[in-house]
Amino acid sequence: MNYKSFCNTEIVFSNKEELQEKLLFASAVNVVLVMSESSALRWNMMPFIEKLQDKCQALNGTVTWIKTVAANPIQRDVIKSLQQIGNKKIDLIIAFGGGSSIDLGKAISAFHNTEKNNQYTINEITDSIKNKNYMEGEFIDIIAVPSTAGTGSEVTQWATIWDEDKTGKFSIDHPRLKPKMAMIVPELTVSVPKEMTLSTGLDAMCQAIEAYWSKHTTPVVQEIAYRAIELVIMNLRKAVDKPDDIHVREKLCRASVLAGLAFSQTRTTACHSISYPLTLLYGVPHGLAASITLDAVGQINKDNFPNDQQLFKLFNEYGGIMNWIDMACEGVINMRLSAFGIKEKDIPLIVEDAFTGGRMDNNPVDLSRDDVVNILESVR
Known part of the structure; x- marks a missing residue:
């Protein structure tokens, strides 16, 4: 064995x-x-x-x-x-x-x-x-x-x-x-600009959430991922507003390590798979490209993985994942595809390259091309 x-x-x-x-x-x-x-x-x-x-x-x-x-x-x-x-x-x-x-x-x-x-x-x-x-x-x-x-x-x-x-x-x-x-x-992270702080923090968030709902998740992974998500929710905007706060930066470093440990056991899912052509073809920073579809993919995955309600409850007071992302990025980054120069006519090209083996098929719900079109349209 x-x-x-x-x-x-x-x-x-x-x-x-x-x-x-x-x-x-x-x-x-x-x-x-x-x-x-x-x-x-x-x-x-x-x-x-x-x-x-x-x-x-x-x-x-x-x-x-x-x-x-x-x-x-x-x-x-x-x-x-x-x-x-x-x-x-x-x-x-x-x-x-x-x-x-x-x-x-x-x-x-x-x-x-x-x-x-x-x-x-x-x-x-x-x-x-x-x-x-x-x-x-x-x-x-x-x-x-x-x-x-x-x-x-x-x-x-x-x-x-x-x-x-x-x-x-x-x-x-x-x-x-x-x-x-x-x-x-x-x-070392204190000098990271606001945009990069958001992109990397949202990357950690995305890794943790995708590990939580991955087909290969486990109770231990979910516990680790849950804590990583909590830490990002509580500290990401604080790091943007007070970049020199070493205590806040340390909390985000903890979140990064925990998220890494979580998805190292499961790999990522649909959000990362969809993100690759966004980065490759349109230069969208990786963390932003991965997290921009979190809410839309989450709505599809709901009720199809263990302990889903506990995950979504973390975002209830903000009105959902996308609302929290918008609040965290307010005044710094507009988290819509149009803000990155992506037009409606570009969506078919993105969909063509959005199905990465080991990522898309790791999602708890199998997504169709039409599903991906709808996901991208929802954040355009």
Whole structure:
């Protein structure tokens, strides 16, 4: 019999000083650091990077700093990172930043091969992901340091790579891609702009709700997801209004970790499936694209999953999920498709790409194309 562990990632809540100390005392001497240069400057991490480089060089090791991180990494970004590493040995990947940084770190882990790093092509990366050829890879250990509260990538075993030709998004999936350690530092999230705070917070909300109603949900998952949803409801707008409130930011970090733990057991459902063409074709930020259909999908799913009333009661005082989302986003983001430049004539194209295997068929109610049209029309 095969057994699946619930979580084998060590989760540590810390501050920036303790974070740096812990990373500098890590035993690895050949390190890949994934962190945008702008983030390093914003967080005043340049002295830390210099200390890490000095420490590794003193032990005859190297630090390879991947300092360019795209918002939604594509195959070419993976190839550029592997070429920068070249034939160097890697002991550890430290990925600082939002979900994109951590996803890029996971892609490096999956594809790193000292004999092939300089030879990969876009077609080879694409085919390898589609055919899961990476499954026999080396898989370098990862320490994830999320700088946003929402993606949950710090505790999951998959990474998203977007197709540069905009034909779809790819998922790299392997238990060894789950970070060995997730270091949660709420003060890193203080500088996140309002729009990103909302997008990542709503992403955590969406992950938790979809885990709650997924076909693969369990009582334990529902308890974890429920708490994550509560924390987002109570703290997301507060973080928008008072971005420097470290207590509120810490609560959202808790929500992110809990949501990540919940959907790491179930995967997501229809909302995420519908979101992919919204992001790929129209550039809608992921968390907004995923959460914009939560209410409409929830109305269809109602009465078709365990303990549904407890979930919807959380939003009763706000008049429902969509009303709460509108209240959380008021004055910052208009959560309607038209606000992102999406017109009625675009809906058939979105529907065409909205049925992702492992996501749409994980929804408690099987949705038809007409259902998806109606869902999108309701938020246009």
